[in-house]
Each structure stands twice: as C-alpha cells, then as structure tokens.
Amino acid sequence: MSAPALQLVDLHKSFGVTPIIRGVSLDVALGERHAIIGPNGAGKSTLFHLISGRFPATSGKVLLKGGDITGLPPYLINRRGLSRSFQVTNIFPRLSVFENIRCGVLWSLGYRYSFWHLIERLRDARERAESILEQINLAARRDVQAGLLSYAEQRALEIGITIAGGADVIMLDEPTAGMNRSETEHAVELIRRVSEGKTLVVVEHDMSVVFDLADRISVLVYGQVIASDTPERIRANPAVREAYLGTAASLEHADA
Amino acid sequence: MSTIARYWAWIAAALALVALPHIFSSGASITMMSLMGFAVIFALSYNMLLGQTGMLSFGHAVYYGLGGFITAHALNIIGAGKLPIPLPVLPLVGGLAGLSFAIIFGWVSTKRAGTAFAMISLGVGELVAACSLILRGFFGGEGGVSTSRTSTLQLFGLSFGPQIQVYYLIAAWSLACVGAMYAFTRTPMGRMCNAVRDNPERAEFVGYSTQMVRFIAFCTSGFFAGVAGGLAAIHYEIVTASVVGAAPSGFVLLMAYIGGVAFFIGPIIGAILMTALQISLSDYTGAWQLYVGLMFVLMVMYAPLGLAGLLLMHRPLISAGVFSRLLPGYALAAVPALALFAGAVLVIETAHHLLVKASDGPAMRVFWVSYDANSPVAWTVFAALIATGFLAFRRTWPVVSGAWHEATLEARRKLAK
Numbered sequence A: 001m002s003a004p005a006l007q008l009v010d011l012h013k014s015f016g017v018t019p020i021i022r023g024v025s026l027d028v029a030l031g032e033r034h035a036i037i038g039p040n041g042a043g044k045s046t047l048f049h050l051i052s053g054r055f056p057a058t059s060g061k062v063l064l065k066g067g068d069i070t071g072l073p074p075y076l077i078n079r080r081g082l083s084r085s086f087q088v089t090n091i092f093p094r095l096s097v098f099e100n101i102r103c104g105v106l107w108s109l110g111y112r113y114s115f116w117h118l119i120e121r122l123r124d125a126r127e128r129a130e131s132i133l134e135q136i137n138l139a140a141r142r143d144v145q146a147g148l149l150s151y152a153e154q155r156a157l158e159i160g161i162t163i164a165g166g167a168d169v170i171m172l173d174e175p176t177a178g179m180n181r182s183e184t185e186h187a188v189e190l191i192r193r194v195s196e197g198k199t200l201v202v203v204e205h206d207m208s209v210v211f212d213l214a215d216r217i218s219v220l221v222y223g224q225v226i227a228s229d230t231p232e233r234i235r236a237n238p239a240v241r242e243a244y245l246g247t248a249a250s251l252e253h254a255d256a
Numbered sequence B: 001m002s003t004i005a006r007y008w009a010w011i012a013a014a015l016a017l018v019a020l021p022h023i024f025s026s027g028a029s030i031t032m033m034s035l036m037g038f039a040v041i042f043a044l045s046y047n048m049l050l051g052q053t054g055m056l057s058f059g060h061a062v063y064y065g066l067g068g069f070i071t072a073h074a075l076n077i078i079g080a081g082k083l084p085i086p087l088p089v090l091p092l093v094g095g096l097a098g099l100s101f102a103i104i105f106g107w108v109s110t111k112r113a114g115t116a117f118a119m120i121s122l123g124v125g126e127l128v129a130a131c132s133l134i135l136r137g138f139f140g141g142e143g144g145v146s147t148s149r150t151s152t153l154q155l156f157g158l159s160f161g162p163q164i165q166v167y168y169l170i171a172a173w174s175l176a177c178v179g180a181m182y183a184f185t186r187t188p189m190g191r192m193c194n195a196v197r198d199n200p201e202r203a204e205f206v207g208y209s210t211q212m213v214r215f216i217a218f219c220t221s222g223f224f225a226g227v228a229g230g231l232a233a234i235h236y237e238i239v240t241a242s243v244v245g246a247a248p249s250g251f252v253l254l255m256a257y258i259g260g261v262a263f264f265i266g267p268i269i270g271a272i273l274m275t276a277l278q279i280s281l282s283d284y285t286g287a288w289q290l291y292v293g294l295m296f297v298l299m300v301m302y303a304p305l306g307l308a309g310l311l312l313m314h315r316p317l318i319s320a321g322v323f324s325r326l327l328p329g330y331a332l333a334a335v336p337a338l339a340l341f342a343g344a345v346l347v348i349e350t351a352h353h354l355l356v357k358a359s360d361g362p363a364m365r366v367f368w369v370s371y372d373a374n375s376p377v378a379w380t381v382f383a384a385l386i387a388t389g390f391l392a393f394r395r396t397w398p399v400v401s402g403a404w405h406e407a408t409l410e411a412r413r414k415l416a417k
Ligand SMILES: Nc1ncnc2c1ncn2[C@@H]1O[C@H](COP(=O)(O)OP(=O)(O)OP(=O)(O)O)[C@@H](O)[C@H]1O
Pocket: A015, A020, A038, A039, A040, A041, A042, A043, A044, A045, A046, A047, A087
C-alpha cells in the first residue's frame, strides 16, 4: 500500500506555556479531499502552519508522501509538492496579478534562481500563468497591481498562487471566507477542478461547502481531533454535535 | 513600452553616449560625464538591493571601494610585469573583486532581512573602513594606492592617456552594465527579488529560499559595484581609503533615493543629477552637502517616489494630451517657490559665511549681489523672502492641485472613450 499523502504523528505545539495543538495524529490518503472543521481558535490554522513549515512543532512528526518533513523550511516543503494558501490574504501586493501567479509557477517549471533566462521568453511559464488566471476568473484583471484588487479578487488570487506550482498536496485555509454566495460557488467549483487527482486539505467554516466537497472530515476542538470520518458519520457523531452545540443547525442545514 | 521601442531606446542611448563629448567638449564636462558613468552603475547596483529586493544597505561602498583597490593593484602588477592584458578588461577585475567580497560578507549578512540586514551592512562597512587604516600595505595608508592606466598593453593604438578615451571606455562599460542590470530585472531571479521585497513569507511558500534570493541579489549587486569602483580607479588613477567609508555608502543611498528607487531609471537620474550637483555646487559653496541633505529630506517627506516618480506621474497626462493644462498652475506656484528657495539659500550662505569664513570679513556676494553678512537690512530681506514665499506658495498650491485633479479626470475621460 502506498504511503498516505499526509501523516501527522502526535503533533504538539505550544506558544510559550499555552498548548495550542495537543497531540494531533491524522492520516490523509492520497487523492482524498479532507476537510478540517472546528470552532474559532481550535488551532486549525496553527495546524496548517505546523504542516507547511511556517512554525516548528514542539514535538511530533509530519510525513509527506512517506517522507519526513518535520522541521524543514517552507520552501523545501513546497518543493516536495505541498502548497498552501493563507486565511489572511498573503500575496505580492506591488506586483501585477499576472506576475503574482507567474511567481507561483517559476520554481515548479525548473527556473529556480535563473538570471540567464528572460522571463518574457518563457512560454511555458506564461501559458501556465495565463491558464491559472482563466481558472480563477482574473484574466481581465491581469495587469492590475494585486494590492488594488477587491477583497474577493484577492482571495481568488490567493488560491491561484497556491495552485500555480502544480503541487499534488494542496492545503487551503478558509478559501471562501468573506465571499458571497455566487463567489463561493465559483470557488468551490474551482477547488473541485484543481484538486482533481490531487490531495486536498481544506479548513472551512461554511458547512455546505464542507459537506459538498469533502471525502472525509476531521473535527478539531481545542487542539485535538475529536473525530475523523466520512461526512455522514461525522454528521451523526454525538461528540461532534456536542462541540458544535450552537451550530448544530448548520450541520442539519447542510443535509439539504 | 513595446519591444521595438525599447530596442530603439538602447540605440539612442548608445548614439547619445558617442555624441555627448562632441557637444560638451570641454575637459571639465568630459570629466564630469565620466564620473556620471560609474556613478550610474554604482547607483543602479545599489538599487538592485534597495528598490528591487527591499534590502537597505549602509555599506555598499565596501564593494565599490574594494573593486577599486583590487583594480589599482592589478593595474600596478600588470604594468610592472608587462602582462599582456589590455586596460578595457580591467573593470571586470573590479567586478570580480566586488563579487568575491560580496560572497564573503553577503553570506553572513543576507541570513537576516530588514533592520538586522541594515545593521549588519553598517557593521561590515565600519569593519572594512577600520581595516583600511590598519592594512596599510593593501589600502596604501594616508596616500592611498596610485596607479597608471597607460602602462598596460595597448590595442589599436589606444593609450588611454587622454580623458576622452577614458570617457569612451567608461561609457561603453556603463551602457553594458545598465543593459545587463536591466536584463536582470526581467529574469526569473529578478522577478523573485521583487516578490521577496513585497512579501518574503509568501515567497518561501512558492518554493524560494528568501535567504538565497537575497544572497544572489547581494552578490550580483556587489559585482556591479565593483565594476563601478574599477572604472573609478582607472579614471582617477588613485584609490584612497575614504572610498570604502561611510560617506560614499551614504551618497549612493542618496543618489538612488532621490532618483527614485521604485523605477529602474530612477537611480540613473539620481546619479547624473547628484554627480552634477556634487561637482558644480562644490565650486560655488562650501555648504553644498547641506543642500544635498535638505533635498534628500524634502524628497523623503514630499516625493518618496523620487524624481523619476515626479516625472513619470505626468506620463498619462502627456499621452492624453492634457499636460499643457498644468503649466499655468506650475508657473504661478514657481514664483513664490523661487522666492522661498532664494531666501533659504541666502540664509544658508550668509550663515555659512559668518560661521566658516568669519576671518574674510563681512563683505560677501551671492546671486550677483554684494552685501554685508551682518547687515540687519539683508537679514530682514531674507526673512521677508522666506515668509512671503512660504505664504504665497501655500496660496498658489491649490491652483496646482486643482489643475492636476481636472487634468487627471480629463485624461481618464479620454481614455475611457
Ligand atoms: N503566533 C501565536 N502566538 C501565540 N498564540 C497564537 C499564535 N497563533 C495563534 N495563537 C493562538 O492559538 C489559538 C489557535 O489559533 P488558530 O489561528 O490556529 O485558530 P483557528 O482554528 O484557525 O481559528 P479561526 O477559525 O478563527 O481561524 C488561538 O487561541 C490563538 O490566539
């Protein structure tokens, strides 16, 4: 059997004396769309940071496709095929929309730190960036400075940069936060399309999106995974219902 | 700009460099243009760090200066050993020296970004400046290292004795370096420099080590600074310890910033202007550095995009054909601005005269007017110039900004059509 796309082994993280992630073990199978849900402040984003190398874990291990990536810097993890987006938009504000995407493309096409290629002549980089722009519906905004985009457009760009490098494990932290209904629908379609044949880990508050998209759902509460299962079983899980007491209605709602 | 237009721009620049010494043919202007040549390279190399990668360095003269010293030593070795190396390749020696030292010092300093990088660059600058006093063999002590550019292998009968030949050598190297540095901005590496400047964190998550990007940018920048230093050594035929000091490191920051670090052309404008000011102002006034400093402060406060920013701001208005609407406002505001400027210059010059040249007596001359430095009438006139200039400028400024606003709207309307 091939190794899982992502394997977390008893991961812990404390900020000072405050434990935030308290022993998370989780397997995400290859090709799976995995959603992580949980109340505000549960540690979902922190978990993303630990996996992607933004913060070092206090203890525990992270394996990517069987290889140990614990403690590696973000760029090495990215080069091994894991790409992530951020909950708070994290783009290159003074570069144009097109250049933002192209920056996401360059390493994966093997241009590395090249100062012996003229970027305009790199057809593959241009075409790849243009196709991503089409996919995220920003082709018309191509030459606008990214910092001047509207909030929803910046969120779309955030996803675009993340998928640009063609990583096979994609992690999205609340990709649809702050989007309206139709923007959300478009984003979900996009995420479904670009994660075709890839592994997706997504943090999302919108339950209809979660149940629509996910093959499996993990519920993170106060730094621990209290359940990890298929959407149906998660919906029926009493512990999850307990944790989501106030939002039980939204779980029901997602049935519709 | 289209590719064709850009291509023509380079040809035009080359032709201009060939033609300039025939138009400004006095010895002084050929010397000045030579100085501008390597100042442009130096300022552009600095902007690879500041404007393009977001690295504020206070020690960039280290690579310029060491490039100069190594070039001077190389020239002396070549001259003494009659080595068959022609002068035109020597700036490359300077560049390789700059590159080598940038690799050594950059390895340490680019481990950090932001303020820490700036502090380390300052420390390295101080370190090398201190060494220049200790290692007298290499830095030549008080007298510096002198050399002669005419003792190398001569090709095509070029002795490089006459300044005009040196001018063409510098012009050719400058054009090549400007072209190379421009090309650098359009490579994957150049683009990632901008990405690291904008958002280092995100750059790490698209596969790039920001430390490596900073390091490569630093080394490339050190190379071009070294070329500039090598050309300076060839031009002056002497290199003294002061070139690795804090003053030239500060001056290159001023050149790049005043020109405009957000634009490729900015440091070129800055280097040309500041070199001209440095030479011509220092002929007229001992307080010239004060003017340069004031100009820098004003730019930082009111025009952070530099002269290039001020000029390029007008481009959309010019292409929409509405630029002429700004002229009446500019002309109107220019009158009080000139009064204010004249008042400020008179105060500075008179104070400078009283403080520095007191032994010459109070009689002095500024702007073709002779007066007594301690005459109350003169000081009253200065104060009046400044006060009325300032107040009137504040009154006329709304006219300028109003015209600007209208012209922008009009340009937008024309564009929408
Ligand atoms: N750098 C940090 N230093 C100290 N505490 C932090 C840090 N980052 C996060 N925390 C704390 O860790 C806890 C979990 O934060 P995290 O952002 O991971 O939650 P989350 O599940 O993503 O919440 P949300 O749904 O609001 O995005 C919060 O209490 C937060 O205050």
